[in-house]
Amino acid sequence: MTRPSRTRHFLRDDDLSPTELIEVLDLADVMKAKRYAHQPLAGPRSVAVIFDRPSTRTRVSFANGIAELGGYPLIIDAQVSQLGRGESIADTARVLDRQCAAIVWRTSGQDRIEEMAAHSRVPVVNALTDSYHPCQLVADLQTVREHKGRLAGLTLTYLGDGANNMAHSYLLAGAAAGMIVRIGSPAGYAPDAEILNRAAGIAAQTGGRVEHITDPHAAVDGADVLATDTWISMGQEDETTARSAPFAPFAIDEAALAAAAGDAIVLHCLPAYRGREIAAAVIDGPSSVVWDEAENRLHAQKALLAFVLERS
Numbered sequence: 001m002t003r004p005s006r007t008r009h010f011l012r013d014d015d016l017s018p019t020e021l022i023e024v025l026d027l028a029d030v031m032k033a034k035r036y037a038h039q040p041l042a043g044p045r046s047v048a049v050i051f052d053r054p055s056t057r058t059r060v061s062f063a064n065g066i067a068e069l070g071g072y073p074l075i076i077d078a079q080v081s082q083l084g085r086g087e088s089i090a091d092t093a094r095v096l097d098r099q100c101a102a103i104v105w106r107t108s109g110q111d112r113i114e115e116m117a118a119h120s121r122v123p124v125v126n127a128l129t130d131s132y133h134p135c136q137l138v139a140d141l142q143t144v145r146e147h148k149g150r151l152a153g154l155t156l157t158y159l160g161d162g163a164n165n166m167a168h169s170y171l172l173a174g175a176a177a178g179m180i181v182r183i184g185s186p187a188g189y190a191p192d193a194e195i196l197n198r199a200a201g202i203a204a205q206t207g208g209r210v211e212h213i214t215d216p217h218a219a220v221d222g223a224d225v226l227a228t229d230t231w232i233s234m235g236q237e238d239e240t241t242a243r244s245a246p247f248a249p250f251a252i253d254e255a256a257l258a259a260a261a262g263d264a265i266v267l268h269c270l271p272a273y274r275g276r277e278i279a280a281a282v283i284d285g286p287s288s289v290v291w292d293e294a295e296n297r298l299h300a301q302k303a304l305l306a307f308v309l310e311r312s
């Protein structure tokens with residue numbers, strides 16, 4: 001059985017329209033102010049949270065968030081499930097959607113989560129794929145808005161791997177929020193052209209702008225928000241040595257921070273590698289908002305779950 005078309009999934013950032021993104025961010029703020037007031041999972045109804053890959057923040061924030069929404073977090077390590085032994089994604093979806101209110105999945109290929117959604121009658125949420133990390137972006141935008149009071153018109157510079165999940169999500173979600181998103185990366189690590197185009201199309205509607213820049217100095221100049229991520233994403237461990245030299249000029253160090261706006265804030269989705277993509281003095285300094293960002297995973301994902309459940 002294929003899913004009814006009205007089921008709302010969140011597989012990539014642009015599954016929320018610009019208006020819906022603001023709605024979710026507003027709800028996240030409300031949920032942050034009143035942690036236990038919203039109980040859409042009362043019963044408790046369960047949410048399956050499946051991990052094909054390691055996680056600290058995503059695991060903890062979904063587990064706590066689902067519990068705070070009145071539900072039961074069913075955390076599944078794929079390695080010890082039949083999915084990890086080759087049971088099909090379609091059959092897994094057909095079993096989970098009979099018992100769970102939603103399915104949250106961290107996996108590798110975007111095609112895998114799309115297949116799960118195609119066979120699920122309950123909402124499927126992307127908890128990171130190789131292509132996108134959209135839950136992280138809701139938390140990041142909530143954090144920026146808390147510290148800056150707005151999103152539209154701000155310049156957000158991401159320095160690092162322009163081809164990874166975080167860069168792609170900054171492009172799509174930042175554009176939806178009406179931001180000027182600059183991706184600064186080595187030439188060989190540019191964003192996917194199709195995603196860059198899609199983000200440009202969204203930005204054209206919201207008054208935002210997206211750019212890919214290979215000069216790290218130009219990228220950080222005057223930015224309101226600096227963001228980075230590991231140079232070595234999960235699954236790329238064998239590229240660690242090859243990536244060191246090209247990525248070194250794209251570190252967020254004290255010089256990069258000094259070239260940004262005087263009141264710039266610094267984001268990092270974590271885990272961080274001090275002395276590589278970010279200097280200890282920056283991540284542990286006064287411009288860093290990374291701990292607020294990590295906390296906001298909880299509030300943002302609660303709002304997101306409430307939104308997709310209500311709209312499905």
Ligand code: CP
Nearest residue numbers: 055056057058269270
């Ligand atoms: N930022 C993030 O997704 O962290 P985890 O990999 O620890 O979940």
Ligand code: NVA
Nearest residue numbers: 164229233234269270
């Ligand atoms: N780009 C990183 C994000 C980790 C949260 C990765 O995919 O490993």
